[in-house]
Amino acid sequence: MSLAAISIENVSYSYGARRALNDLSLQIEAGEIFVFLGPNGGGKTTLFRLLSTLAPLQAGKIDLLGFDLASQRDQVRRRIGVVFQSPSLDKKLTVAENMRQQSALYGLSGAAAREAEDRMMRRLGVIDRAGDLAEQLSGGLRRRVELAKGMIHRPQLLLLDEPSTGLDPGARSSLWEYLQRIRTEQGVTIVLTTHLLEEAEKADRIAILDEGTLVALDRPAALKASVGGDSVTITTRGDVEALAGQLRQIVTEEVRVMESAVRFESADASQLAPRIMQSLGDQIESITFGKPTLEDVFIDKTGRQYWREEASDGK
Missing domain, CATH: 3.40.50.300 (P-loop containing nucleotide triphosphate hydrolases)
Structure with missing residues (x-):
C-alpha cells in the first residue's frame, strides 16, 4: 500500500x-x-x-x-x-x-x-x-x-x-x-x-x-450516483411551503424546500411527472428534471443550495 x-x-x-x-x-x-x-x-x-x-x-x-x-x-x-x-x-x-x-x-x-x-x-x-x-x-x-x-x-x-x-x-x-x-x-x-x-x-x-x-x-461519478435518482425541481409563484406539503402526499421521497422551489430525487421521476401535474398543475410555474450533479450532492448532504449569499471564505 x-x-x-x-x-x-x-x-x-x-x-x-x-x-x-x-x-x-x-x-x-x-x-x-x-x-x-x-x-x-x-x-x-x-x-x-x-x-x-x-x-x-x-x-x-x-x-x-x-x-x-x-x-x-x-x-x-x-x-x-x-x-x-x-x-x-x-x-x-x-x-x-x-x-x-x-x-x-x-x-x-x-x-x-x-x-x-x-x-x-x-x-x-x-x-x-x-x-x-x-x-x-x-x-x-x-x-x-x-x-x-x-x-x-x-x-x-x-x-x-x-x-x-x-x-x-x-x-x-x-x-x-x-x-x-x-x-x-x-x-x-x-x-x-x-x-x-x-x-x-x-x-x-x-x-x-x-x-x-x-x-x-x-x-465525482460515485458522488453523483449516491444521490439515488434524477433530481426534480419545481418552482411556484405561490406558497412554496404549502406546495411542499402537498407534494409529500404524492411522493415517498424526501422533499426539500429551496427558497422559491422544492426539490427531490427519484429513480422514477419521469413516471411521477403526470401525477404531479394532474394534482398540483395550477400551482406549478415550472418543473425540471436532470441527472444528478455535484450541486445535487451538496443539497443532498446539507439540505441547502450550493450558491447562496454568505460571508467570504477568507477563513
Whole structure:
C-alpha cells in the first residue's frame, strides 16, 4: 500500500468563537489530483493555509509526504510547491526574471538554476515569452508562469488555491491540461481548492466541505450516483411551503424546500411527472428534471443550495 501524500487526522481550527474547520479527517493518495470543493465559507482557505504551512495547527495532526506538519515544517516546505489565489508574479519583471527570482528562493544558482528555469518554461509552454514583462501576459499565461514557478524545485506535492480565479473557460481548460501533464510526466500529487462545480468534476476525488465539515468524499461519478435518482425541481409563484406539503402526499421521497422551489430525487421521476401535474398543475410555474450533479450532492448532504449569499471564505 502506497504512503499517503497527505494524512489529516481530527483537524479543527477556530477564529475566536467561529470554527472554520471541524474535526476534519481524510487521506490523499500519492499521484492523485484531489479537489477540496465548497461554497465560500466552507473552510477551504483555512485548510489551504494549514497545508501550505502559512498557519499553525491548533488541534489534530497533519502529515505531508511522511513529515509531521507541526514539527517538521522545513522538510515539508522543501517538498511542496504552492500557487496562491492572489497573483505572485512581479509585473515589472520579465517571465525569465520571475523564474530566476523563484530559483534563488530555493537556493538554485548557476547552470542548475538555468536548466530548471528553461525546463519548466518549456513544459508549461511559456519559453517563447521568457523576455516579455509579466504585465503583458494574458491571465491564462500568467497562471502558467505561476505553475512553472511553483514546480521549479521539482516538488512532490503541488498545492493550488482557486487556480482558475480570473480565467476564461478556455484558459481554465488549458490549465487542467497542464495539471494532467504535470501529474503524468512528473508523478506529482496535485491538491487544489475550488468553489467551481464544473472544475471539481475533473479531479480523481473530491472532498466537499461545508461550514468547516467534511460532508462527502469520493470520485465525482460515485458522488453523483449516491444521490439515488434524477433530481426534480419545481418552482411556484405561490406558497412554496404549502406546495411542499402537498407534494409529500404524492411522493415517498424526501422533499426539500429551496427558497422559491422544492426539490427531490427519484429513480422514477419521469413516471411521477403526470401525477404531479394532474394534482398540483395550477400551482406549478415550472418543473425540471436532470441527472444528478455535484450541486445535487451538496443539497443532498446539507439540505441547502450550493450558491447562496454568505460571508467570504477568507477563513
